[in-house]
Amino acid sequence: MCKRNFLKSLIALSAMPLGSGPLGAAEAEPGGPVILSVSGKIRGAGPVDFDARALEALGTREIRTRTQWLTAPADWSGVPLDKVLASVGAAGDSLRLRALNDYSVTVPMADVVRFGPILASRLNGKGLSVRDRGPLILIYPFDHFPELNAQVYHDRAVWQLREIVVE
Template sequence: MRMRAIGRVPILVAGLLLASVGQVAKAGEEVLAVTGSDGSAISFDLDALRALPVSEIRTSTIWTDGIQVFQGVSLRDLLDHVDAVEGTITAVALNDYLIDIPTSDATRPGPVVAYLRNGEQMSVRDKGPLWIIYPYDDNPDYNTEEYYARSIWQLIRLEVPK
């Protein structure tokens, strides 16, 4: 019986994801979980992220056409808000893609955890609701496979050093 219930979980999750692919995050819905290496956990909905200082990046990307305007919270401000220390962040996407990002990337100007692209919320289909974006056009050092891999979209969780 238990195996049967577990076997249905992926089907249920896949169905929920497909149903929400074209939709944007709803008010009060958790969009980001930040867990600390000390066992702490903080949940953010869009309003909680918007309450943090807003940063904007105007840049082209290898995934989009033309200059895009991304708004969100700088990775530095987010790490400061959750009292992270120096080390390595593990960023996890909706599809379980994960990538390690050194906290040294969290500079000003630097990457933004974007919740708006061109003034609009991003749906899962459009790489949302959260996407870590680097200012590619402002710093040629960011135009490498290493930084492209760190530009995780459909971000749902950050595991931070504490």
């Protein structure tokens, strides 16, 4: 999907929090605006695009933790990253995460296995819009693993996540 169409999809989402519509089964082709594209070393030839409904159909989990931009513990909920990767048949050693502003960072696959981060779409029960750093934020369980309270892990907590490339 070209960047212009991707951004148009996200502009349509800016006022609509992720998960505001009814849940449904995952679809082969997104029925709503694409909020995440996964490519690279995955099953099949091209990228896999997800809308909010397809992501939530994979199942969600909650993490209660502090972040560097919130002082009090908060309840983050979203799809476990390992479920997203399993759904596309990811077979790499690392992930290149890219945000709407083109910020990108590499996340070792070992982080996914060891820490179980989620692609959070809700904060304290409220869906995240683009204005709220959404629609997706990679959230680690910072309060559950003391070693996560290091800048390298805070840098990996990408907000406004739009793309994952499996490397």
